[in-house]
Structure formats: structure tokens, C-alpha cells
Amino acid sequence: MTGPHTLAVERLPLADLRLVRTLRLRALRDAPSAFAETEADALTQPDDYWLRLATSMTGSAPNAMLVARLGEDVVGSCYALVDGNDPDVGRIGGMWVDSKHRRHGVGRALVDAVRRWTERPPRTCLRLWVPVDASEARAFYAAAGFVSTNRERPFPSDPTRSIVEMELSLTTRW
Numbered sequence: 001m002t003g004p005h006t007l008a009v010e011r012l013p014l015a016d017l018r019l020v021r022t023l024r025l026r027a028l029r030d031a032p033s034a035f036a037e038t039e040a041d042a043l044t045q046p047d048d049y050w051l052r053l054a055t056s057m058t059g060s061a062p063n064a065m066l067v068a069r070l071g072e073d074v075v076g077s078c079y080a081l082v083d084g085n086d087p088d089v090g091r092i093g094g095m096w097v098d099s100k101h102r103r104h105g106v107g108r109a110l111v112d113a114v115r116r117w118t119e120r121p122p123r124t125c126l127r128l129w130v131p132v133d134a135s136e137a138r139a140f141y142a143a144a145g146f147v148s149t150n151r152e153r154p155f156p157s158d159p160t161r162s163i164v165e166m167e168l169s170l171t172t173r174w
């Protein structure tokens with residue numbers, strides 16, 4: 001990592017709706033083709049929406065929001081989620097690193113933090129959906145050990161595009 005500050009990844013401790021909203025809007029503006037939601041959609045959401053999102057990932061919630069900081073600056077974030085159909089499966093959502101800080105290991109540190117989150121309680125694998133045309137994101141996940149499950153779906157906000165599922169087996173603990 002370049003610069004004077006050390007990279008730190010932490011679970012968002014409090015249901016901070018302002019930070020959750022700010023980070024989501026930054027991600028949607030910075031990487032508009034990576035996510036199903038658009039910045040315009042997100043801007044119309046009421047405070048209650050952000051409070052519910054923040055509450056679902058903090059305190060005693062099983063999900064987590066992981067935030068990467070360089071000093072005081074947040075440079076990336078992602079969600080670590082329990083799969084809605086299989087509680088043994090963890091999911092990554094909303095993975096984003098500020099474009100000014102890419103290729104310095106921030107994304108890798110976020111994935112490592114999600115892997116630590118999968119240890120308590122232990123999950124069998126981590127899965128995520130990534131746009132098929134997002135070759136950089138797919139290369140990033142492949143570098144972290146994820147492989148395609150070959151399950152594809154239309155991109156929720158643009159049926160001319162597709163998303164593909166990738167998976168990391170966790171049965172061999174690291």
C-alpha cells in the first residue's frame with residue numbers, strides 16, 4: 001500500500017445510516033456498470049431504507065458491512081451476507097474500491113475480512129454474482145480463488161447483460 005496510512009478493515013460497528021448511504025452513493029457513482037442499482041434509484045430512497053440496510057448489517061445482525069479505511073478515509077466497502085436459502089453459505093455483495101485506490105490490495109483485504117467473517121459460525125462456501133462483462137472484477141475474484149458456478153441470470157436492471165455466479169469453497173480452512 002502506498003501513502004502514509006495503514007490499511008484497516010473493520011466491521012461497521014453502528015447502524016450509521018449516513019455512512020451506509022454515502023458509501024453506497026459513492027460506489028454507484030464511481031462504478032455505475034458494476035451494480036444493479038443506479039445512483040438515481042438510490043437517491044430516491046428515504047432515510048428508512050438506509051436505516052433498515054444499516055441495521056441489517058450491524059449490532060447482532062448475522063450480516064456485516066466491512067469498511068476499508070486508510071487513516072480517516074474510507075476507500076472501499078462490501079457486504080458480507082448470509083445466503084437467504086442456505087445459512088451455511090456466505091455471500092459477498094456491493095464490493096467496491098474507490099477508483100483512486102485500486103490495485104493496491106484494498107479489495108483483497110476486504111475479501112480476507114469476509115473470509116474471517118465466514119469462520120464464526122463456519123460457512124461451507126462464499127458466493128457472489130458478478131456481471132459477465134465485468135472482466136476486471138471477474139479477474140479480481142479469480143485471483144482470490146473464486147471459480148464460476150456456471151449459473152447465469154439476466155442483469156436485474158439491464159436484461160441485455162448477464163450476471164454469473166462465482167464461488168469460493170471454504171471446506172479447506174486457511
Ligand SMILES: CC(C)(COP(=O)(O)OP(=O)(O)OC[C@H]1O[C@@H](n2cnc3c(N)ncnc32)[C@H](O)[C@@H]1OP(=O)(O)O)[C@@H](O)C(=O)NCCC(=O)NCCS
Pocket residue numbers: 031034035094095096097098101102103104105106107108109129130131134135136137139140141143144
Ligand atoms: C474489483 C475491485 C473490487 C478490485 O479491488 P482492488 O482493490 O483494485 O483489487 P486488489 O488490488 O486487491 O487486487 C487483488 C488482485 O486481483 C486481481 N485484479 C484486481 N483488479 C484487477 C484488474 N482490474 N484486472 C485484472 N486483475 C485484477 C489482481 O490479481 C490483483 O493482484 P495484483 O494487483 O497483485 O496483480 C475494484 O476494481 C472495484 O471496486 N471495481 C468496481 C466495482 C466492482 O466491479 N465491484 C464488483 C461488483 S460484483
